Structures are given as structure tokens and as C-alpha cells.
Amino acid sequence: xxxxxxxxxxxxxxxxxxxxxxxxxxxxxxxxxxxxxxxxxxxxxxxxxxxxxxxxxxxxxxxxxxxxxxxxxxxxxxxxxxxxxxxxxxxxxxxxxxxxxxxxxxxxxxxxxxxxxxxxxxxxxxxxxxxxxxxxxxxxxxxxxxxxxxxxxxxxxxxxxxxxxxxxxxxxxxxxxxxxxxxxxxxxxxxxxxxxxxxxxxxxxxxxxxxxxxxxxxxxxxxxxxxxxxxxxxxxxxxxxxxxxxxxxxxxxxxxxxxxxxxxxxxxxxxxxxxxxxxxxxxxxxxxxxxxxxxxxxxxxxxxxxxxxxxxxxxxxxxxxxxxxxxxxxxxxxxxxxxxx
Amino acid sequence: xxxxxxxxxxxxxxxxxxxxxxxxxxxxxxxxxxxxxxxxxxxxxxxxxxxxxxxxxxxxxxxxxxxxxxxxxxxxxxxxxxxxxxxxxxxxxxxxxxxxxxxxxxxxxxxxxxxxxxxxxxxxxxxxxxxxxxxxxxxxxxxxxxxxxxxxxxxxxxxxxxxxxxxxxxxxxxxxxxxxxxxxxxxxxxxxxxxxxxxxxxxxxxxxxxxxxxxxxxxxxxxxxxxxxxxxxxxxxxxxxxxxxxxxxxxxxxxxxxxxxxxxxxxxxxxxxxxxxxxxxxxxxxxxxxxxxxxxxxxxxxxxxxxxxxxxxxxxxxxxxxxxxxxxxxxxxxxxxxxxx
Numbered sequence: 001x002x003x004x005x006x007x008x009x010x011x012x013x014x015x016x017x018x019x020x021x022x023x024x025x026x027x028x029x030x031x032x033x034x035x036x037x038x039x040x041x042x043x044x045x046x047x048x049x050x051x052x053x054x055x056x057x058x059x060x061x062x063x064x065x066x067x068x069x070x071x072x073x074x075x076x077x078x079x080x081x082x083x084x085x086x087x088x089x090x091x092x093x094x095x096x097x098x099x100x101x102x103x104x105x106x107x108x109x110x111x112x113x114x115x116x117x118x119x120x121x122x123x124x125x126x127x128x129x130x131x132x133x134x135x136x137x138x139x140x141x142x143x144x145x146x147x148x149x150x151x152x153x154x155x156x157x158x159x160x161x162x163x164x165x166x167x168x169x170x171x172x173x174x175x176x177x178x179x180x181x182x183x184x185x186x187x188x189x190x191x192x193x194x195x196x197x198x199x200x201x202x203x204x205x206x207x208x209x210x211x212x213x214x215x216x217x218x219x220x221x222x223x224x225x226x227x228x229x230x231x232x233x234x235x236x237x238x239x240x241x242x243x244x245x246x247x248x249x250x251x252x253x254x255x256x257x258x259x260x261x262x263x264x265x266x267x268x269x270x271x272x273x274x275x276x277x278x279x280x281x282x283x284x285x286x287x288x289x290x291x292x293x294x295x296x297x298x299x300x301x302x303x304x305x306x307x308x309x310x311x312x313x314x315x316x317x318x319x320x321x322x323x324x325x326x327x328x329x330x331x332x333x334x335x336x337x338x339x340x341x
Numbered sequence: 342x343x344x345x346x347x348x349x350x351x352x353x354x355x356x357x358x359x360x361x362x363x364x365x366x367x368x369x370x371x372x373x374x375x376x377x378x379x380x381x382x383x384x385x386x387x388x389x390x391x392x393x394x395x396x397x398x399x400x401x402x403x404x405x406x407x408x409x410x411x412x413x414x415x416x417x418x419x420x421x422x423x424x425x426x427x428x429x430x431x432x433x434x435x436x437x438x439x440x441x442x443x444x445x446x447x448x449x450x451x452x453x454x455x456x457x458x459x460x461x462x463x464x465x466x467x468x469x470x471x472x473x474x475x476x477x478x479x480x481x482x483x484x485x486x487x488x489x490x491x492x493x494x495x496x497x498x499x500x501x502x503x504x505x506x507x508x509x510x511x512x513x514x515x516x517x518x519x520x521x522x523x524x525x526x527x528x529x530x531x532x533x534x535x536x537x538x539x540x541x542x543x544x545x546x547x548x549x550x551x552x553x554x555x556x557x558x559x560x561x562x563x564x565x566x567x568x569x570x571x572x573x574x575x576x577x578x579x580x581x582x583x584x585x586x587x588x589x590x591x592x593x594x595x596x597x598x599x600x601x602x603x604x605x606x607x608x609x610x611x612x613x614x615x616x617x618x619x620x621x622x623x624x625x626x627x628x629x630x631x632x633x634x635x636x637x638x639x640x641x642x643x644x645x646x647x648x649x650x651x652x653x654x655x656x657x658x659x660x661x662x663x664x665x666x667x668x669x670x671x672x673x674x675x676x677x678x679x680x681x682x
Contacts, residue, residue, distance in 0.1 A: 018648065022511065030510070151508075157649045159508030166677070167492075167500030167508065169371070170363065170669035290655055293634045307359065307666035308498045314631055314653040325648035328511035336507070340681040 001335060002052070004038040004085050004120075006111060007097030008062055011125050011152070012039070014324030015095065020055040022328075032335045038085040039067070042098070048077045050090045082111050086118050093121045093334060095327060100127040102225045102241065109133055116140040116148075123330040125152035125323055131225045131241075134232035147337070149330035150233075154180060154226045155299045157325030158315030162333065164234050164303060171305035173234045177272040178301030179294050180226040182317040183210045183217040184249045184269040186297045188282075191257050192266065197250075209297055209318070220248035220280040223271040227278040234303075235275040245279040252282050260284045266292045290314075342676060343393070345379040345426050345461075347452060348438030349403055352466050352493070353380070355665030356436065361396040363669075373676045379426040380408070383439070389418045391431045423452050427459050434462045434675060436668060441468040443566045443582065450474055457481040457489075464671040466493035466664055472566045472582075475573035488678070490671035491574075495521060495567045496640045498666030499656030503674065505575050505644060512646035514575045518613040519642030520635050521567040523658040524551045524558040525590045525610040527638045529623075532598050533607065538591075550638055550659070561589035561621040564612040568619040575644075576616040586620040593623050601625045607633045631655075 005012050019026075019034055026032040035052030045067035047053055053070075061070040067078065086094060094115035096108050105128030112122055112129045116137065124130055129137060130150045141148040151161045155178075164173055179185050183204050190200035201218070204210040216222045224246045231237035249269055260267050263284075268291055270283040285292040290312045294300040299317030302310050316322040346353050360367075360375055367373040376393030386408035388394055394411075402411040408419065427435060435456035437449050446469030453463055453470045457478065465471055470478060471491045482489040492502045496519075505514055520526050524545050531541035542559070545551040557563045565587045572578035590610055601608050604625075609632055611624040626633040631653045635641040640658030643651050657663040 018511070025513075026511070157509075157512075158652055159504055162508035163500055163504060166674070167503035167670060168498075168666075169673045170359070170367070170666055171498075172366075288634070288636065290631075290634060293629070293631060295629065307662045307669075309657055309663070310655075311499055311657075312653075312655040314651075314655070316650055316652075321648045322650070325509075325511055328648075329508060332510045333507070337677065337681045340678045 001032070001034040001093060001331065002037045002091045003034055003093050003095050003331075004040070004082070004091045005036060005095045005097060006040050006082050006108065007099070007126070008039050008041045008044060009097070010320045011323045011327070012097045013059060013062055014320035015097070015327045016055050016059055018321065018324045018328055020059070030332060030335065031339065032332060034331060037090055038080070040082040040085065041067070046078060046080055048080045048085050048088070049073065049075055051075055083114060086111060086114050086120065089118065091120055093123055093331065096122065096124040096126045096129065098126050100225065102128055102131055102221060105129045105132045112137055113140065116144065116146055119144060119146065121147040121334050122149065123327055123334070124150045125327060127153045127225045127229060130232065131228040134229065135238060147334045149333060150229065151330050152323050152326035153229050155301065155315060155317050156319060156322040157329060158299060158313060158317065159329060160301050160313055161233065162329065163311070163313060168303065168305060168308065168311065171307045173303050173305050175272065175274045175304040176230045176234060176301055177270060177291070177304070179268055179291055179299050180271045180301070180317065181217055181223040181269060182297030182299055183214065185294065185299070187218070188249060188252070188257070188267050188269065189295045191254055192261060196254060197252070218248045218250050220246045220269065223269060223280045227271045227273045227280060231273040231278050235273065237273070237275060239278060243277060245281065247281050249282050268292065268294070342373070342375040342434060342672065343378045343432045344375055344434050344436050344672075345381070345423070345432045346377060346436045346438060347381050347423050347449065348440070348467070349380050349382045349385060350438070351661045352664045352668070353438045354400060354403055355661035356438070356668045357396050357400055359662065359665045359669055361400070371673060371676065372680065373673060375672060378431055379421070381423040381426065382408070387419060387421055389421045389426050389429070390414060390416055392416055424455060427452060427455050427461065430459065432461055434464055434672065437463065437465040437467045437470065439467050441566065443469055443472055443562060446470045446473045453478055454481065457485060457487055460485060460487065462488040462675050463490065464668055464675070465491045466668060468494045468566045468570060471573065472569040475570065476579060488675045490674060491570065492671050493664050493667035494570050496642065496656060496658050497660060497663040498670060499640060499654060499658065500670060501642050501654055502574065503670065504652070504654060509644065509646060509649065509652065512648045514644050514646050516613065516615045516645040517571045517575060517642055518611060518632070518645070520609055520632055520640050521612045521642070521658065522558055522564040522610060523638035523640055524555065526635065526640070528559070529590060529593070529598070529608050529610065530636045532595055533602060537595060538593075559589045559591050561587045561610065564610060564621045568612045568614045568621060572614040572619050576614065578614070578616060580619060584618060586622065588622050590623050609633065609635070
């Protein structure tokens with residue numbers, strides 16, 4: 001399986017590290033031997049080597065901040081765009097890891113479309129294309145027998161997408177409700193322990209959970225993007241961001257949190273989707289709700305189903321290896337089916 | 342896909358009801374059109390119809406307690422054994438739903454072996470064969486490119502097996518630890534609310550959670566069977582029941598439970614497996630442990646992994662549709678791969 005990676009930041013390097021450290025096991029256990037043949041980045045340059053890039057050298061070069069430090073080899077090219085690489089016809093899967101843009105999803109969306117037209121499977125950590133254009137991508141993929149996989153976009157490698165689409169394929173999913181943003185859950189947990197919002201946010205930033213501009217997290221937009229993806233994938237909805245009722249945690253005071261605690265409840269930023277719509281909203285939960293005990297930066301989701309009732313999944317929602325693991329999971333799923341043919 | 346069902350009690354009838362009620366959706370969404378061609382039971386008789394049994398008539402006949410009430414049709418046979426049906430060469434999957442025997446696993450184990458030799462995939466709700474002879478069955482299946490699937494044996498349709506083997510296929514699982522018996526969890530939950538053990542057990546029996554002879558549940562053997570299955574499937578262990586450290590909840594008094602509660606803890610019957618062994622043991626958990634808040638007959642499991650850290654799954658552990666759903670999930674997984682070839 002030959003891969004093109006768009007983006008080589010934390011997640012891309014996580015994917016590369018995992019493929020390197022697990023190469024022997026993946027080959028032995030699953031006869032799975034992927035090669036990264038192309039990498040395109042916004043700041044480090046680009047590399048394309050149809051024979052497969054050397055992962056150790058790729059990671060070293062990335063550490064220096066520029067692929068100029070990747071060694072020369074026969075056939076290596078440094079001047080190709082993402083479009084050139086997709087068009088070159090050597091790859092099997094496009095792995096889209098560039099930063100999420102929830103307004104246009106570009107340029108990632110254009111690359112995804114081009115890749116499907118060129119017969120490549122898709123594995124995304126970038127939420128934009130699946131939040132904004134899931135249905136068109138899905139139909140394009142289905143028409144060509146290609147995979148559109150996006151495990152990494154919701155709860156990192158905690159396998160909610162595979163669970164919903166494959167392990168629970170026989171169930172009708174009626175609703176999804178969860179804690180899908182680790183930064184806000186971390187802040188709420190610290191506030192319940194007595195910190196002010198400002199202190200908790202500063203600590204989340206110091207730990208690398210929250211961006212310097214935390215608006216995407218604390219105003220609910222990151223979770224809202226995930227709601228769109230779940231609504232698209234689980235219910236075939238065609239919701240737009242403007243259809244969602246989105247608020248964050250910025251209006252929740254220490255007094256609100258103390259009042260909830262006194263009443264045996266707990267605030268969580270709850271993202272939910274049903275076939276009729278979705279929302280992101282700080283919500284007081286009774287402590288008996290499995291979501292109430294999800295603390296710190298951990299994520300969780302409860303799927304309501306016809307045959308199984310509620311199924312809850314709790315795990316990491318971010319992280320280098322955790323998100324890289326989601327991409328590996330998607331690649332293995334593609335491999336399982338491809339291998340059977 | 343043509344199915345033979347061994348056993349047609351609660352789970353078998355659940356499977357049949359689901360296949361009937363979801364027939365249209367399964368065909369439309371997955372191009373999946375399974376037919377039950379044979380059913381063998383200990384008390385109701387047997388039916389074999391290569392053209393496919395009528396599910397509504399099968400369910401009606403089962404309600405009367407005897408397949409004698411299933412209507413005649415051309416090609417219908419009522420005199421075949423499980424062995425005869427497997428040997429007839431018409432089926433694709435053997436669905437083993439007969440009662441679990443954790444000492445010999447027979448006669449189910451013999452049927453499973455015969456089925457694999459005859460080229461049939463296996464889907465089991467019966468824990469015996471996979472608890473006692475997983476490795477041999479697995480090798481036999483692998484040698485012929487057949488599936489050995491047993492989602493229903495642990496946590497009903499809560500998809501722990503698919504999660505561990507497929508969705509987390511890229512992770513090394515280092516330990517599994519969970520609440521795998523709903524009856525004992527129900528009893529412990531009621532005891533914490535103030536009931537005596539005897540009252541809580543009587544209520545579990547009245548609700549149909551516990552058998553008239555509750556020893557298999559309350560002494561830990563049911564959970565231990567599941568530990569063997571997890572150890573076999575997740576770690577490739579070759580543990581026997583005698584290798585496990587098994588105790589139940591019969592020694593836990595109301596005073597123990599009150600003492601735990603006073604210390605901010607909670608008793609749970611924790612089943613755990615690592616590559617080095619396994620146990621079932623009533624354990625005091627801090628309330629911050631995600632397993633501590635799993636109440637009533639609900640089951641839960643935490644998998645410790647290399648890439649993802651802890652991943653916890655919470656859901657039903659028993660029930661007619663819940664267990665039937667696991668069988669459907671296994672059949673769909675077989676169908677996905679078969680369909681790709």
C-alpha cells in the first residue's frame with residue numbers, strides 16, 4: 001500500500017513513527033507493508049519517491065524544519081505539488097492531515113476529490129472535507145469502490161467511527177451524544193476542583209491542549225465540526241454548521257459549576273446529533289450518567305441504538321500516537337478488504 | 342449467506358427476529374440477504390430446508406415448543422442431526438447458540454470442528470468452544486480462510502471483540518479489565534443501595550438475570566469463561582480455567598459494601614486478563630475509575646493499549662436482541678469480507 005501524506009505536523013509524524021516502529025509486526029501479523037511515497041507540507045517542503053521514502057530520514061528531516069535535509073536518492077523529487085503526486089498514479093491512499101478549515105475545507109477538499117477521481121482511497125485526520133462535503137465524497141468513493149475513512153476526525157483513535165459503521169452495522173443508531181473536545185473538558189474538570197476559568201485555560205494552554213487562540217475549542221466549534229461528521233456518517237444528514245445550535249463554555253462561571261456540584265451534578269460540554277439536527281452546549285449531567293465521570297482531556301460518546309440500547313465508548317481525543325493510531329486503523333481496514341479481493 | 346443454527350432458545354429467536362425485521366434494510370444497505378436453512382434444538386426438534394426456512398413460521402413453531410407445528414413444504418426435512426446438516430454442504434455459516442458448557446464444550450465443539458472442516462464460517466454465542474479450544478479452532482479456520490467469530494460470547498453485542506481485533510488492530514493490547522457479568526453487578530448495585538445479598542439475588546432471579554442455580558454467575562465462572570476467551574483472542578494465551586484465580590461475590594457482605602462506600606469506593610466483580618494470566622475477583626474501585634460508575638446489569642471493559650492508552654466500552658451484557666445483535670454483527674463482518682472477494 002503506497003501512501004501520500006498531505007501535512008506532516010504532529011499527526012503526520014505520529015503516523016510515520018508508528019509505521020516505522022510497527023513495521024515488522026504489521027507485516028507479520030497482517031501481511032501489511034505500507035510505504036510513504038509522498039509527503040507535502042506548507043512549511044517543510046515536499047518529497048516524492050515512488051520507491052518509498054525512508055521513514056527515519058523523513059522524521060529526521062522534519063525535526064530540522066525542512067525536507068532539504070532529506071538525503072538525495074535516485075528518483076527522488078522535491079518539486080511536486082499534492083496535485084502532481086495524486087496525478088502521478090503510483091499511490092493507493094491519500095492521507096489528509098493538513099489543518100482543519102471548517103469554512104471552506106480547502107485546499108484539502110480539492111485534493112480529496114482529485115484523489116477519488118484518480119482511484120485513491122482516503123484516510124483523513126482533517127475534519128474539513130468530511131464535515132462540509134461528506135455526501136459528495138462518499139458517493140464519489142462508493143461509485144469507484146473506494147474507502148472514505150475518517151476515524152481520526154472524531155476522538156482520535158478511539159474507534160467510534162469503526163464501531164458505528166462496522167461493529168454496530170446491524171443496529172440503527174438513533175442518537176450520538178458525547179464529550180468530543182478534550183480542552184473544554186479539561187477546563188471544566190479543573191474548574192470543578194476550584195480553579196477559575198482563566199487559570200484552567202492557562203493551564204490547558206501550558207499543557208498544549210488549547211491553542212494560543214482557544215476560540216475554536218471554548219466556543220464549541222471544534223466539537224461542532226465533529227457533530228457534523230457524525231451526523232453525516234451515522235444518519236446521512238446533510239446538516240451545515242449554521243443548522244447546529246452551538247455554544248461553548250465561556251459563559252459558565254465558577255458559581256455555576258459550584259451550584260451544579262452542590263446539586264450532585266456536573267457541567268460537561270455535550271455535543272449531540274440525531275437524524276433531526278445537532279448541538280453543542282454546556283449541560284448539567286447527573287453523576288449517574290456515564291459521561292459525567294469522564295474527566296480531564298478524555299473524550300467519550302454514547303450511541304443510542306435500536307438493538308443494543310446505549311453503547312458508550314471512552315478514550316483519548318487527541319495526541320500524536322493516539323491520532324496516528326486512527327490513521328493506522330483506517331489503513332488496516334482498507335487493507336483487510338483489499339486483501340480479501 | 343445460508344445459516345445453520347444450533348440452538349433456538351432466547352438468542353436464536355432473537356437472531357431470527359432481527360433477520361426478519363431488518364431483512365429489507367440489510368438487503369438495501371449491505372446487499373446482505375441471509376437465509377436460515379437449518380435449525381437444530383435439544384427439545385423442539387430440527388428443521389432443514391435448503392431453500393430457506395420461513396422465519397415467521399419458525400418463530401411461531403418455536404413458541405409452541407415444537408417444530409412439529411412448522412408447516413410442510415417441498416424439500417423440508419425434520420430428521421437431520423446437526424452433523425447431517427453441516428455435512429449436507431449447503432450452508433455458509435454455522436451459528437452455535439447452544440448452552441455453554443465450560444467443562445467439555447461438547448457437543449458444540451465437535452460441530453464447530455466439523456463445520457470448519459466442511460468450509461463453514463463460525464459465529465458463536467456459546468462460550469465453551471472458544472473458551473476451551475480457541476487455538477485449534479483458530480488455526481483450522483485460518484488454514485481454510487474461514488472466520489471464527491464470537492462477538493456474542495463477551496458483553497453480548499457490545500462490540501468488544503470487533504473493537505479489539507479490528508478497530509484497534511494496529512494497537513498492542515496489554516491488558517483487559519472489566520465487569521463481564523451483569524447478574525453480579527446488578528446484585529452489588531442493589532446491595533450498595535441497602536438490600537441484603539439474599540434479597541438482591543432474589544430480585545435478580547425474578548428479573549430473569551440470574552438462573553435458579555446462580556452459582557455460575559455469583560461464584561465467578563461465567564466471567565472466568567469470558568476471561569479465557571479474551572486471553573485467547575487478544576493475547577494468544579493458552580490458559581485453562583485452572584490457570585485463573587477465580588472468586589465471586591458470595592463472600593462480600595453488606596458490611597464490606599458499606600465500608601467501601603464510606604471510603605469513597607465501590608465493589609465490582611472485576612474480570613481481568615493480561616498476557617501472563619487472568620482472574621475474577623471482587624475488587625474495591627475508587628469512584629474515579631470508569632468501571633466504578635457502571636451500575637445494574639450493564640457490562641464494561643477497559644482495554645489498555647500501547648498507542649491509545651485506556652479505551653473503555655460500556656454496554657449491555659445480555660438480552661435477546663442485544664445478543665442477537667452480536668450474531669448479526671459477526672455475519673455482517675463475514676459478509677463484508679466475502680463480498681469484497
